[in-house]
Amino acid sequence: MKTRIVASLAAAALLVSGAATAQGGASGGHAHHGAAAPTAGAAAGYTDAEVRRVDKDAKTVTLRHGPIPNLGMGNMTMVFGVAEPTWLDGLKAGDKVRFKADKVGGQYTVTAIEPMR
Numbered sequence: 001m002k003t004r005i006v007a008s009l010a011a012a013a014l015l016v017s018g019a020a021t022a023q024g025g026a027s028g029g030h031a032h033h034g035a036a037a038p039t040a041g042a043a044a045g046y047t048d049a050e051v052r053r054v055d056k057d058a059k060t061v062t063l064r065h066g067p068i069p070n071l072g073m074g075n076m077t078m079v080f081g082v083a084e085p086t087w088l089d090g091l092k093a094g095d096k097v098r099f100k101a102d103k104v105g106g107q108y109t110v111t112a113i114e115p116m117r
């Protein structure tokens with residue numbers, strides 16, 4: 001009997017937290033930045049960024065980037081791994097780029113990157 005009560009309390013807690021998550025997701029989705037996208041040339045799924053630092057030894061690039069909806073990120077500067085280390089050869093601090101990123105093996109990783117003109 002005691003076990004049964006605990007189990008139903010846990011189920012209720014799950015329901016409550018599930019509802020909270022759904023609400024959070026809805027309001028997050030509301031903040032999509034389609035209307036606020038500043039550049040006409042922005043391609044779907046790409047995020048604008050400026051290269052701050054390239055570390056070929058660590059195979060990382062530091063990017064000051066705009067919002068990344070699929071990772072739930074806003075504007076920030078952070079270090080990314082790269083899916084293809086040779087991409088770093090074409091990058092240097094100060095470059096304006098656009099890129100795609102995903103979480104690969106627990107690390108935020110650039111999956112596509114190209115210069116902007």
Ligand SMILES: [Cu+2]
Nearest residue numbers: 073076077078
């Ligand atoms: Cu970030």
